[in-house]
Amino acid sequence: MASRQSLTVNQNLTIRLLRVLRYNKARIERAMALLPAEHKPLFQVLPFLLHINHPEFPGYVSNSNVPIGLNNFSFRDEIKNALMDFFPMQHVLIEDIKQIWPRQRAIDALLLMGSIGTIAQSDESDFDYWVCVDGKAHSPEALSLLQEKLTAIEQWVQDQYNIEVHFFLSEIDKVRNNDFGIAEGESAGSAQAVLLKSEFYTTNILVAGKAPFWWLVPESTTQQQYYALREHLEEGGSPDPDWFMDLGHIERLDPNELFGAAIWQLGKAMDSSFKSVIKMAKLEVFLENAENEQPLCNLLKKRVHNGDEAPGNVATIDPYALMFDQVIAHYEAKGDDDVVLLLRQCLYIKCDCELSKAAKDNEASFKRRIMIGYAKRWGWSRNDLMHLDNLENWSFQEKIQLFRRIHQFLILCYRRMSGKMPKDNQLVSQEDMTVLGRRLDTFYSKKPNKIEFLRSGMDELVYCPTVTLKLTRRKNGTSLWTMYSGDQLGKLNKSVEKTRITNAACLVRLMLWCICNRVIDANSEILLDYDTDPISESDLYQFVKHAVNLFPPVKVNSLPRTALISPQKIEACLVVLNFTTSRLKATVEDVVVIYSTSWGETFLANGVEALNGIWYDLQEMPAGSPCCAYVPHCSQRQRVFDTFCDTADHEFLLLS
Template sequence: MSSQPSLTIQQNLTIRLLRVLRYNKARIERAQALLPPERRPLFHVIPFLLHVNHPELPGYVDADAELFYGLNNFSFRDEIKDALFIVFPQHHDLFDDIKSVWPRQRAIDALVLMGSIGTIAQSEKSDFDYWVCVDGDKLNAASLDAMQRKLHAIEDWAMSCYDIEVHFFLSDIEKVRNNDFGVAEGESAGSAQAVFLKSEFYTTNIVVAGKAPFWWLTPDATTEQQYYSLLNALEEGGSPDPNWFMDLGHLDKLDIKELFGAAIWQLGKAIDSPFKSVLKMAKLEVFLENLEQEQPLCNLLKKRVHHGDEAPGNVANIDPYALMFDQLLSHYQAVNEPETVLLLQQCLYIKCNCQLSQPVAESDITFKRRIIAGLVKQWGWTKSQIRHLDNSHNWSLTELVQLSRKIHRFLIYCYRRMSSQLQMDNQSVSREDMAVLGRRLDTFYSKKEHKLEFLRIGFDDKVFCPVITIKQHRRKNGQQVWAAYYDDQLGVLGKNQEKARISVAESPVRLILWCVCNRVIDISTTVLLDYDTDPVTDSDIHALIKHFGKIFGPVRVNAIPREALLSPMQIKACMAVVNFTSSRLKPTVDEVTVIYTTTWGETYVVPGKESLDKLWFELQESVPRPPCYIFVPESSQRKRIYQAFIDDAEQDFELLNYW
């Protein structure tokens, strides 16, 4: 009688394991189905490159360390061999004699994918984010260093040969168990949102090779004591065998102390990926509103997997993103925010990029299309609504900006709403991380005198204009302004012209700089200049674009080094544009616009000769001294204007070539 409860526990664990394995297999099949054919073999090739270390294969590291490669429970299956033959056709002999490269020892306990891969959110541009899980006690510093070099080499190979972003996060199992994630992606995900990151991992993970997280086998509503009681009940050689699993720790609730750090983290992420962040920020707000009632999403997902979604055959229909989205819509519908509901629906649909208005053969209908079609049907969308979103690649810049502004407005609104409900002195984000994250947000969002604003848009690949028109207008108060329009708008007036407007500025210098810094134009853009822009010429504009692109190119705020953001702000480069819209016949300095960019990623455009006097001390004291340039439009007086400027400025400025 005494052994009966033990048998029941083992049977329950085995049943759960079978359903988890079925779900994991379905996620792998989805991931491969959604990959472009030319990238599909990489799903098998990348784990293989971590498993072996051969000088003729990418990722080879010549190191004395004995243990820095080899995947636990990794076998040479036919699909792996087929993929290797496709990617490395020159190495058939090597793969036919696989024993010669097969490792005797294994350094990596598990290779696990997380993120959008294998979900409805997977796209052709989805990154491959792998956790490389290791037992830190078994690896010395030399092994870990060699492994890290191997991982970087494979990342570089995947990008250079397949233009695919692969990121390996070397994860010590014990540290993950204790919610210590160290510094990741430029800031510490650990201090900002350790438990949130673990929850995200549990929600989206796919075990590619090696051990599975034991978390998958415990019931959704389990205490930490029950978690370890079940783990300790496993017996070696039994089924399930404890050697099949790794203990990454229990998770039964999220930590409200991490909420502020998680919120500013998502605001930072939204700078590059607003469609993803708008859903995740909404998820944080829903968590705060349902703190006492709701389980973490990962546990709700696990419950569905364990129950086979009420029928074993339906386990493959469970999707982390669809489940999250159901939760979000239910909340915002309940609090009667129809505009938010529509915004979230549009963001999910655009991110998933299913193109439902385009018919496909029945054999080409993926799980993603089935799920999105089901959602759209529930929402009651019309064909014209769907077609409009499917046609977003042809939207005007004005339409793109309108949606992007709604997204960023919602993000800021969520952030402020959550901040008002949190005890700020009780948040776990470290002071250093807070400084870095806060500085990034200030750079991107804040409005300051003379500062060039970032175009807050989630369509970087759709912003560029191959043709723009520049016009000068006189406002009712007599002020002259300059405007940029996409495409050929010469002779176009009224509403049609306004629909094509990109930006307006008080000077052509500021207008051109804004367009360059926000990736709207570059040196390849054809610029059409309206007739009423004298003395500014087409050549002046092209010369300015060329120099702006080299000196003040587009800034990726999330790529600014952490060290720079923790250090005092310094001027990085400075440029004076002289006499751009004034007469070219006089040898005097009549008009000056000073542009400078900082180590914090901000760019300023300051009109007036006196602006240089205000910058003199910063330019003088910066170490190293920032490069200073001067641009003077082509004219017979160009050299004399330059000399007059230098005499007055008392600074070293390099005269830029006109052509």
């Protein structure tokens, strides 16, 4: 009886395994179908580069102790062909691969997570890999060498193909215990652990190596049942325990992670607004249903195990669509039409399907089919689709309005959640909280004299290759400078209002805001409308050149952790003299002080007295970071600078 029961268990496990493998194969096929032709070989090349270590291939580490070798990885024809495409000069090594093939396998598995292989995959999608190893089997030095190799491969892909690849070195024991290190770069650290593992299980693709054992157990399995099934496997049996690794089980998500996860998503919205809207909404849906709803990964696994109600239909399951359906149903039930429309628009833009146009050569039918189904269900017309497909050509004001709606939703969602979520037992560490909190403060907070961030999250949509600057002289003697996108020379204000970017009484502030928010850079064409004396286009180009060099746009999520947990310091300072005053005067008529800090903030203040307020901080600036001064080119330039230096009580370098 016991043996018959054991046989039944094994048969069930084997059936589930076959369906999981079929689903995994379908996800890989989708990923490949959506990849541009020139990037497809990367899917084969990257695992190979982890498998070997040779000076003729990227990722080489000159230390034989570096852990290499992927479990269950074999040299197939598609890998050989991809290598020949990428490294034709190494054809001798590729033809005789045995001479560089490793004897041992130190890497248990390589898995992808995220949007790859889903409707959300686009040409800009990052490749987020988990490189799973047995941490106990390797010394800290060996793991450090492996990290060095991974970083070198990431850099090679970025430099050669302009694709973001992130390898997360994941020690199996730590992942099992929900230990994901510290919040740095792409890592959420303690901000979300079970939630991150749930997202991993929802979206992972096994590229090579051992599969997570989680995939084999039924979706309603308890922790005790999970490990009972794990122990049930017999070495050499079917399924063989050597085919799997134990990354841990998920029964329920932990509400105590919500606070950190919500802050993490607010931070991610700085770079990826459309995706973060949906993920923040997902957190709110989870909070509303924390007591009675299974994690999304378990619902997805149930569908995979069931063959989506019919064996062979697992290819119809899409993790991103499943998440979106769950989220949108919540807000539709609440009758929140504005939020529903925003979420639909964000999904459509994120998925980059462009249904109003003919299908792209590399566009997979599954993605287009799912998105067409959504558009029909929502009652969208072809004009609706054309409008969203033409996002790049929206007016500047239209784009900003969309981004305002996005960030307004994120903030309101966070506030609603803050009022409901438990705060006493939140799992995010104090240091991670400091890092994430300071990033949010840098991005969102308003402070006196601070250059505020334009909350876009998509730099390419706000960048203007050509801008026009106009001056309005008011009857009360004041002036207003306005920046417009495109060539608006000689055009009246009413006809160009949709192209307006921003305005300010201080020209230097207006220019700096545009630079800090990636609206313009040193390559932008700046057109100066009539009656703007004494400003010339040459003055503007010179200022932009120096400002871009001293105050390059800040990517808040890339601010170093060490800087954010240390006291704030001034990193760069520029004083602009007589920028909008007569070029004939030798006296200091106008002083604008600009400085940036180690926490990613840039400030601008008028008047020489502004220097007095930061005098102590200027003395602590890093070595090799001089305070600079810029004076527009004119006959009195040196005299103006010398006069300023006589009273500044600090050394300044005059920029040419």
